[in-house]
Amino acid sequence: MSSPLTPMVEVTNLHKAYGPIVALAGVDLSVQPGEVVSVIGGSGSGKSTLLRCINYLDPPDQGVVLINGNRIGDGGPHVPERILRKHRAEIGMVFQSFNLFPHMTVLQNVIEAPCAVRGTPKKEAIELAYDLLASVGVRDKAESFPSELSGGQQQRVAIARALAMKPQVMLFDEPTSALDPELVGEVLNAMKQLAREGMTMLVVTHEMDFAEEVSNRVAFFSEGKIVEVGAPKEVLRNPQHPRLQAFLSRLNSH
């Protein structure tokens, strides 16, 4: 995929190890503005670590992360906290376990970061929050606490909370893996809508139908590396790498 535009996310030669366990063994990936890239692979293959290294929740040991052309750090793990905060403010992240703030209402969850980090006036932040909550279908839950919501509703609030920072890119770390099967659809729909609106998205997922339908590209992770990447139909229907073939046949045998 060639583009004259600066990639929204560009990672080069990313390495990360946790003690003796190598999670990333030299990852290169670039995501164009407006592109949706799904990352698939077995558990422990390093796909979640990739997301956590992009926003430096886990600083990479080595390698370069560029967000919209801006380089984070100097290729090492030590970056000043102040710079990381600026960096993270541009990157929305949605977690498998939602991680809403349980002591705050839905509305407070959504306005906390814009007010604190961006300095958005409260009134403005509330208006934006209501719009975002409406767009993910939970506007009527604004005054509820997370514990009063279903998992699917919580995850949609988490998406709205991330969007409230007006990020340039959204990272999704297995956003539907903790949900009851009947609640998966509502979260995927919210993500599909976001993709249609042109958000740049990097999605770690086990939802192959979603990956095929919504992504521009699919990347297959194995042993800390991207071993195959390409158009969803190619990667999922006509896999070349033996490990990808084995991975997909394991999925289909269920």
Next chain:
Amino acid sequence: MSKLDTLLTYAPDLWQGFFLTIWLTILTLVISLPFALAVALVRDAKIPVAKTVLAVFVNIFRMLPALLVLFFIFYGAPSLGIRLSPVTAAVIGMTVMAVAYMSEDIRGTLQSVDQRQYAASKALGLSYAHTIRRIILPQAIPVLIPPLMTRAIIVMKGTSIASFVSVAELTAQASRATSISFEPFIFLGLAGVGYLLIAGLLAILQFAAERHVRRRYRLKAGY
């Protein structure tokens, strides 16, 4: 002297001792709480060197008898050229002990908060200080209230050791009245009632605080 006369003779002393005990309790708790919070946060944030120094501090003082620490300050300070009044020496000694214990209560509670809340806060670009103040502490406080209030009651009862360095608090007054009048049941009993009253007040405070946070955060039972 009738028992009533004896009681009336020493009642004002006991009354004074009662208030001194309350005063010692308030001073110790008010001074130690912010220090304990700071110690817990520094250790929890794993700040190099400082966390080790504080871990050594906490472990030394929680392993020593409070009375020994108190004697050390009361009798040791003058040899360093520092003159401390008995009340000051007692408050310093009890505060040091309270900081060691309370910082552990607080540290344990901080660790009971879902650690993924830090990741969520970081991912939103929130600063560490903001995360602690707005995200972590409000979740830790409901869990912290029972152990912290229990600790407050222990600190309150512990003020009785100040009597060993000639602070005329409730236990000192009661034992003085007893040893002069040979009426142990009256004065030691009264002192007991005094401690029960203060502890009861703290227990009521705990109950009110727990109810407040339950309502504030609409917590379900069992949170």
